Amino acid sequence: MIKVQQEDFDVGAEISGLTEGNTSIGGLACFVGLVRDLAGEKPISAMTLEHYPGMTERQLEQLEQEARQRWTLMDVLIIHRYGRLEPGDRIVLVATASAHREAALESCHFLIDWLKTKAPFWKLEDTGSGAQWVSARDEDDSAAERWKDKP
Amino acid sequence: MIKVQQEDFDVGAEISGLTEGNTSIGGLACFVGLVRDLAGEKPISAMTLEHYPGMTERQLEQLEQEARQRWTLMDVLIIHRYGRLEPGDRIVLVATASAHREAALESCHFLIDWLKTKAPFWKLEDTGSGAQWVSARDEDDSAAERWKDKP
Amino acid sequence: MRLLYFGWVRAKIGVSGETIDPPDGVDDVRSLVDWLSARGGGYGEALGDTTAIRVAVNQELAELDAAIAAGDEVALFPPMTGG
């Protein structure tokens, strides 16, 4: 399931919703991305996430389908926020549930790696010395690339 | 932090406790292990976890230290339950927080892989046809082995 | 044709989107970008270096040589930074 929203989310409630009543789940992996107070060396006071409504949902749904094709998953949840966030705020939640831990852990890792380069979001950071757009990082490209032929 | 307990835990509260007030955390990875309703092909009605009090805490603390030496982590939490559990019940929580997602994801994966073979727990499953001890799995040994030389 | 801009492409151009009637010869993304870029000003700044630009046609990622036609929704933006 995909949710693109401005509001915060409740990690515990979201995770319980995923596993409740399904006793064939053996493992649930999750990742929560948060706004850090530092961009490189510079302190930041806020981060604004711009996104492409419509395309974002489509891309995330495609990512979910890709994960479900690669691993045997009981459930997948991706929540991605947009709008103005402050350090410590949650940005993204990825949670995957499977009968087996390996499938849950790997697919969760895969999804967050792919989100970094394939989800249409753009981040603007407010620093003391003005606003700056977050650049795509080469490490994120290689992290996504790593999953190209797997499994 | 290590907790070995009979009671259930609240994933949302535990995770919030880990990140709250620390705005240098960029990513939190977590894994929740649950009792499955199947052991191989056989349905199970309950699972009893026996452990070695004292040694369990020592082993888990050593695992936490090992993870902190390998990755730069802001926080580590391992909760492992013992006693009688039913399908759908939570068994274990591993959560790791770091400035960067890769460290959080890898260390979480590492910890659950090592827990499988290095934490002194033994599982007894109640099936319709009697109780059976869960055997150590070769896959779990190789999963733990994989982390031997990393990173 | 509906155009959408995001991130610093939007910031440099100064609008988040516009509806255009592309002239003859503008039949793929590359020719569209060249045509917009030739307007100069913010367009030139935003779109001058095509290696820095990513594209979606009708909400699907596309390459610069993707064909486009009247009625399409074309989005131009910097590399994505999701997650």
Added chain:
Amino acid sequence: MRLLYFGWVRAKIGVSGETIDPPDGVDDVRSLVDWLSARGGGYGEALGDTTAIRVAVNQELAELDAAIAAGDEVALFPPMTGG
């Protein structure tokens, strides 16, 4: 010397632990296991195949050739199945 048994080792032996006074010559885990195993019955069943047994001495994992002495806490158990 305090002995502890877990998992099916405990189930086969029938007690979860005992305090013993090992005879001369029982100075490492292997000789302890052989001595216990020679008691026969549940002990023989539980400890006959040493490849299936894991060991901790004073709550640290140890090998069969680990030295042991009076006052030690020695635990014998099957491979662990945590997580």
